[in-house]
Amino acid sequence: MDQTALAATVAACEALIDTRYPDDSHHGAAAMLLKNGTILTGTAPDAFNPSVEVCHEIEPYCGAYRLDQRIIASVCLHREPGGRTIVLSPCGVCRERLAVHGPDVLVAVADREDPTIVVWKPLKDVHPTIG
Incomplete structure (x- = not known):
């Protein structure tokens, strides 16, 4: 895999967090690299009822489907107050998607x-039933 493309995917995710959420609070985003080289980003909107919230990956995942493009890499990041950004592994639902x-x-x-x-x-290394 092209390390430059992977680094650009991470940078796009960080840029979305920084531009969408310029305050210093908890926020996150996701980015996905498509087979054609396009990077799609997304973030999760707030909801009054937490049970209907969606994950950050939904927007780029649906965008890849709309564009009929295969996803080749996915990253999700969370910025903490103070600026530290941590990596969030994909949840079970996102692994299935x-x-x-x-x-x-x-x-x-x-x-x-x-x-x-x-x-x-x-x-296949983080999802025990595929491979």
């Missing part, structure tokens, strides 16, 4: 020693 794009989709997970460092893993 990404599975339709194949077991080799790269997903960002946090480094074991430092949760601010992105480690890219194939989906």
